[in-house]
Amino acid sequence: MSKKDYSLSFIAGLFIGLLFLPVLYAAKPELYAKFSLFIIPFFIIAVPFGLAIAHLISRKITVVWQIGKFGVTGVLNVLVDMGVLSIMTFMFRAYFSIDSKTAIFGALSFLTFYSIFKSISFIVANINSYLWNKYWTFNQEGGKKTEFVQFFIVSVVGFVINVLVASLVFKSISGFSADQAGLIGAAMGSIAGLVWNFLGYKFIVFKK
Numbered sequence: 485m486s487k488k489d490y491s492l493s494f495i496a497g498l499f500i501g502l503l504f505l506p507v508l509y510a511a512k513p514e515l516y517a518k519f520s521l522f523i524i525p526f527f528i529i530a531v532p533f534g535l536a537i538a539h540l541i542s543r544k545i546t547v548v549w550q551i552g553k554f555g556v557t558g559v560l561n562v563l564v565d566m567g568v569l570s571i572m573t574f575m576f577r578a579y580f581s582i583d584s585k586t587a588i589f590g591a592l593s594f595l596t597f598y599s600i601f602k603s604i605s606f607i608v609a610n611i612n613s614y615l616w617n618k619y620w621t622f623n624q625e626g627g628k629k630t631e632f633v634q635f636f637i638v639s640v641v642g643f644v645i646n647v648l649v650a651s652l653v654f655k656s657i658s659g660f661s662a663d664q665a666g667l668i669g670a671a672m673g674s675i676a677g678l679v680w681n682f683l684g685y686k687f688i689v690f691k692k
Contacts, residue, residue, distance in 0.1 A: 494531070496531050498527070501524030502524060503564060503566070504527070505523055507563060510663040511663070554621045558682075562674040566667055566671070567605075569601055570663070576601070598654055602650050602673070610642075638681065642681045646676060650669040652669075653669040
């Protein structure tokens with residue numbers, strides 16, 4: 485691992501820890517109260533350590549190193565997505581009926597205010613994804629002229645998959661609070677979007 489890899493893995497661990505805090509608070513406030521002081525130090529240590537192991541394995545299986553970096557970037561993106569969503573939920577609950585699952589567009593019955601907030605959080609996560617994947621995971625300093633257009637197209641498809649899956653899960657599940665249902669929906673949407681994004685980024689956008 486280079487100094488760049490160690491530095492970026494440390495930064496990724498720090499942000500993963502910071503963004504995990506509001507997610508944990510929304511999901512399980514009692515666990516947040518108990519473990520919040522340990523979250524950030526844990527990820528600061530765990531992320532570089534996990535990547536060091538991936539780097540050792542990559543000496544025999546080369547692709548493991550790229551998968552390891554994409555995995556860290558993916559976790560960071562999910563937490564950017566979920567963290568921003570949680571923060572907006574906390575901030576705007578007084579202005580919008582976040583707890584209500586009433587549709588805001590009759591024709592699109594699965595869309596709610598949650599869908600709007602989920603869309604915003606995904607856009608923020610998507611910008612984060614482009615920067616980390618371009619300059620770290622796929623290690624491209626330059627890039628072809630059509631790269632951003634390709635990235636945009638792949639991301640729009642991933643955006644649609646992410647938001648639709650998240651909104652449908654949020655609308656359909658029961659037995660959870662609005663915060664918990666929102667996080668479950670975000671997780672399912674992010675997983676579906678990540679699979680598509682990895683394939684699109686690797687074989688279309690950042691293909692060498």
